[in-house]
Amino acid sequence: MGMTLDFSILLRFTDALAMGLWTTIKLTLLCVVLGTSLGFVIGLLRSNGNAFIRGALGLYVELFRGTPVLIQLFWIFFCLPLILGVEFSNFVSATIALTLYMGAITSETFRASLRSVGREQMDACVALGLPRSAQILNVILPQAVLRAVPTLLSNAVSLFKESALVSAVGMADLMFIGQNISNNTARPVEVLTVVAVIYFIIAFPLTRAVTVVEQKLLRKFSV
Amino acid sequence: MNATTTNSALVEINDLHKNYGPNVQVLKGLNIDMMPGERVVVIGPSGGGKSTLLRVVMGLEQIQGGSLRFGGKPYITTKGSKTVIDSEVRKKIGMVFQHYTLFPHLSIMENLILAPRKVNGESRASARERGQKILERFGLAAKADAYPSQLSGGQKQRVAIARALMLDPKLMLFDEVTSALDPELVAEVEQVILNLAAQGMPMMMVTHDMWFARNVASRVIFCAGGVVVEDGPPEQVLGDPVEERTREFINRVFHIKA
Numbered sequence: 353m354g355m356t357l358d359f360s361i362l363l364r365f366t367d368a369l370a371m372g373l374w375t376t377i378k379l380t381l382l383c384v385v386l387g388t389s390l391g392f393v394i395g396l397l398r399s400n401g402n403a404f405i406r407g408a409l410g411l412y413v414e415l416f417r418g419t420p421v422l423i424q425l426f427w428i429f430f431c432l433p434l435i436l437g438v439e440f441s442n443f444v445s446a447t448i449a450l451t452l453y454m455g456a457i458t459s460e461t462f463r464a465s466l467r468s469v470g471r472e473q474m475d476a477c478v479a480l481g482l483p484r485s486a487q488i489l490n491v492i493l494p495q496a497v498l499r500a501v502p503t504l505l506s507n508a509v510s511l512f513k514e515s516a517l518v519s520a521v522g523m524a525d526l527m528f529i530g531q532n533i534s535n536n537t538a539r540p541v542e543v544l545t546v547v548a549v550i551y552f553i554i555a556f557p558l559t560r561a562v563t564v565v566e567q568k569l570l571r572k573f574s575v
Numbered sequence: 576m577n578a579t580t581t582n583s584a585l586v587e588i589n590d591l592h593k594n595y596g597p598n599v600q601v602l603k604g605l606n607i608d609m610m611p612g613e614r615v616v617v618i619g620p621s622g623g624g625k626s627t628l629l630r631v632v633m634g635l636e637q638i639q640g641g642s643l644r645f646g647g648k649p650y651i652t653t654k655g656s657k658t659v660i661d662s663e664v665r666k667k668i669g670m671v672f673q674h675y676t677l678f679p680h681l682s683i684m685e686n687l688i689l690a691p692r693k694v695n696g697e698s699r700a701s702a703r704e705r706g707q708k709i710l711e712r713f714g715l716a717a718k719a720d721a722y723p724s725q726l727s728g729g730q731k732q733r734v735a736i737a738r739a740l741m742l743d744p745k746l747m748l749f750d751e752v753t754s755a756l757d758p759e760l761v762a763e764v765e766q767v768i769l770n771l772a773a774q775g776m777p778m779m780m781v782t783h784d785m786w787f788a789r790n791v792a793s794r795v796i797f798c799a800g801g802v803v804v805e806d807g808p809p810e811q812v813l814g815d816p817v818e819e820r821t822r823e824f825i826n827r828v829f830h831i832k833a
């Protein structure tokens with residue numbers, strides 16, 4: 353008995369899929385902005401802060417980098433309300449979890465890019481007598497941020513895909529909607545393929561953009 | 576300036592000791608008195624501490640002993656294990672490095688005006704005006720809005736010199752500024768330095784270019800083993816050295832061009 357694929361059943365669910373996609377995009381954008389800002393501050397503090405701050409932030413970063421995101425989500429969803437005694441909506445919980453995760457990832461990106469601004473740039477600053485504030489604000493930070501841009505874009509695309517994990521804690525994102533439709537129609541192959549294609553259509557141009565941005569920046573700002 | 580300042584040394588380096596960590600002793604009691612208007616070329620074997628010497632004079636390094644005076648005033652001293660550098664004195668010194676070290680994210684004009692604005696509080700308009708004049712003098716006026724990556728090595732190095740000159744230094748340091756350049760770009764950079772020399776700019780530099788050393792130097796110092804081995808006019812040190820070690824070095828390194 354051959355199995356025939358019928359993608360037309362998905363036409364009945366375009367509204368639901370669009371809603372799910374919108375949730376995924378909203379969540380990703382919010383967590384990219386919040387998480388990257390957090391990562392920037394943490395990256396700076398870990399490069400310059402005192403030993404205690406560096407140690408504490410190091411622990412946080414390694415914890416979030418070294419454990420499955422799914423478990424982090426469960427933690428924030430089920431344990432944080434118990435600890436704080438406050439109930440959060442699904443969206444807020446997911447935002448907190450993915451922001452903390454993104455903060456840990458991007459802080460490493462910023463730290464590496466800060467380190468990559470070489471000692472020679474610092475020497476040039478001192479030779480020109482630049483005050484400490486100008487060394488940081490006008491020379492080191494702008495270069496570090498520019499160098500971080502391609503990796504930050506990659507981090508953002510990864511988060512877009514990894515955000516599918518929030519479906520496991522009951523958030524109605526694109527993945528969650530897809531799974532529901534697939535359960536209700538008993539057509540998992542068609543439904544999940546289409547969902548994958550939607551993720552891909554958004555992620556692929558972004559990954560290409562990362563390459564283009566990287567080459568542009570390299571050409572313009574190398575040496 | 577009055578007579579007393581012109582009679583005393585511009586730079587006095589007294590018994591300078593410099594280590595990198597406990598095991599690498601680079602400068603071992605180095606003494607140099609540089610008079611105003613002198614153009615000192617430092618030569619010596621690779622790894623002998625020439626860059627280190629210039630970096631110390633620029634105030635970029637901690638030192639382990641000795642002291643420096645500039646214009647008759649204390650400049651760098653040690654206090655216990657700490658190095659004390661007078662940053663007001665340091666502002667009178669400019670340095671150009673082997674690898675350009677322009678700020679890659681800033682345009683040429685922004686490279687020139689950053690320090691005058693941040694160090695001296697000069698207005699953007701006034702700094703730009705001076706920057707434009709220097710760029711014209713260096714034949715780089717058309718490059719004001721370009722970025723360093725769009726320039727040739729020779730152009731970058733000339734911008735680096737212009738950037739240092741924007742701060743009106745009383746002493747310029749050049750550390751092998753043509754070593755990273757393609758051969759055909761060397762002359763344009765050396766010419767800029769020769770012009771500065773003709774205008775009386777005091778300078779201390781490291782170079783391996785014999786022709787350039789002969790033409791720019793008023794004094795040549797041969798450093799080896801962390802101390803000054805020979806010190807004299809270029810005709811002597813480059814042409815007919817007194818010390819055997821200098822003679823051997825000159826023959827080995829410069830015999831082709833000499």
Ligand SMILES: Nc1ncnc2c1ncn2[C@@H]1O[C@H](COP(=O)(O)OP(=O)(O)O)[C@@H](O)[C@H]1O
Binds near residue numbers: 623
């Ligand atoms: N930052 C540093 N850390 C450790 N060792 C260094 C450092 N800079 C230079 N050295 C060492 O000090 C010695 C002198 O170096 P340098 O001043 O660059 O010599 P030169 O310019 O005469 O070739 C070399 O042995 C070099 O390896």
Ligand SMILES: [Mg+2]
Binds near residue numbers: 625626627751
């Ligand atoms: Mg050197």
